Amino acid sequence: MRVWIEAAAGLIFPAARPPRPWARLERPFCERCAEPYPRPVTEVFTCANCGNRDWSLSRLRAAYLEKGYIREAILGFKYRRQFHLRPWLGRWLEDGFRQYYAGERWDALVPVPLHPERRRRRGFNQSAEIADWLGRRGGIPVVEAIRRVKATAPQARLSRAERLRNLRGSLALAGGFDPRGKRLVICDDVFTTGATADACARILRRAGAEEVVALTVARR
Numbered sequence: 001m002r003v004w005i006e007a008a009a010g011l012i013f014p015a016a017r018p019p020r021p022w023a024r025l026e027r028p029f030c031e032r033c034a035e036p037y038p039r040p041v042t043e044v045f046t047c048a049n050c051g052n053r054d055w056s057l058s059r060l061r062a063a064y065l066e067k068g069y070i071r072e073a074i075l076g077f078k079y080r081r082q083f084h085l086r087p088w089l090g091r092w093l094e095d096g097f098r099q100y101y102a103g104e105r106w107d108a109l110v111p112v113p114l115h116p117e118r119r120r121r122r123g124f125n126q127s128a129e130i131a132d133w134l135g136r137r138g139g140i141p142v143v144e145a146i147r148r149v150k151a152t153a154p155q156a157r158l159s160r161a162e163r164l165r166n167l168r169g170s171l172a173l174a175g176g177f178d179p180r181g182k183r184l185v186i187c188d189d190v191f192t193t194g195a196t197a198d199a200c201a202r203i204l205r206r207a208g209a210e211e212v213v214a215l216t217v218a219r220r
């Protein structure tokens with residue numbers, strides 16, 4: 001209950017404007033995974049990593065780089081219950097949406113799920129909270145189409161191979177949503193390798209989704 005009171009307070013009294021600079025994720029970057037490219041390039045390119053990788057996501061995009069205050073805000077919201085930051089995280093996600101995905105048809109936003117046990121302990125799923133903000137602003141339904149069926153070790157300190165092993169079998173399609181023919185945006189606060197969002201996309205694509213992309217507030 002306390003979570004919702006604090007979250008509501010965040011809606012009514014948004015925090016003062018967070019300090020800048022907010023480092024935008026900008027081109028040139030890999031058209032698939034948005035890995036920034038150090039030198040200017042004129043042609044559309046895909047990075048070497050993506051050349052070897054079998055993505056289910058057709059695009060990954062983030063509004064900002066995970067630096068400075070953006071990083072502080074993500075951590076503060078997720079781990080320190082700074083609910084007054086929710087509108088800012090929502091706005092930042094919306095910035096990314098406007099920049100990269102506006103003007104296309106999207107059927108639903110799909111938050112990356114938390115295992116029910118972790119969600120219970122945290123009291124909320126930060127991805128669902130910020131997806132909800134964007135959904136309301138953009139008139140797009142938010143569907144919790146993927147669920148965690150197995151708790152996984154936190155991904156942050158693992159290598160890519162370990163992340164994939166960790167993820168395998170930990171996610172499943174939630175009941176009550178038919179992805180067939182749908183164009184879906186997986187939403188999260190931050191992505192590092194994109195393995196989690198891609199595992200969600202794989203399930204949705206196998207269940208018939210037409211296209212699945214990812215959007216986060218920040219990219220590491």
Ligand SMILES: [Zn+2]
Nearest residue numbers: 030033047050
């Ligand atoms: Zn790439």
